[in-house]
Amino acid sequence: MPISTVAPCGLICDLCLGFQRTKNKCSGCTAEENKSAFCVKCSIVNCPEKNGDSKKPCGDCSKFPCKRLKDLEKRYFTNYGESLTDNFYQIKEKGLEQFLLDFEKTWTCRECGELLTVHRPQCLHCNAPNTYYKRKHK
Ligand SMILES: [Zn+2]
Secondary structure (H helix, E strand, O other): OOOOOEOOOOOEHHHOHHHHOOOOOOOOOOOOOOOOHHHHOOOOOOOHHHOOOOOOOHHHOOOOOOHHHHHHHHHHHHHHOOOHHHHHHHHHHHOHHHHHHHHHHHHEOOOOOOEOOOOOOEOOOOOOEOOOOOOOOO
């Protein structure tokens, strides 16, 4: 399952429960429609620094890493163990393509080969344990 969407904040949409579920599925941050209400209102997507280009990655911004992003990161890292700024540092270091390949490898269920989600302690597809759930990644 290749990863399809990196949100401008550095989150990988593919690992989100909203993106993986079949009912009321979210199309991911860079899609034009079928997005969760929470993500439509997101302060990162609507950031004035993006000058209307909501898809611009925060890692490309002159103010990176800004307070807005760090606030989101703090919440996300506390709740799910994922670091947004670290994703951008890794992308800068090894390139987007390699970053995605490594990320995908980490988050692929060893049992069924589908992607795990950061929001559940088990695989949504086969119920195998998600060993990365809430593990702090830095
Ligand atoms: Zn599985």
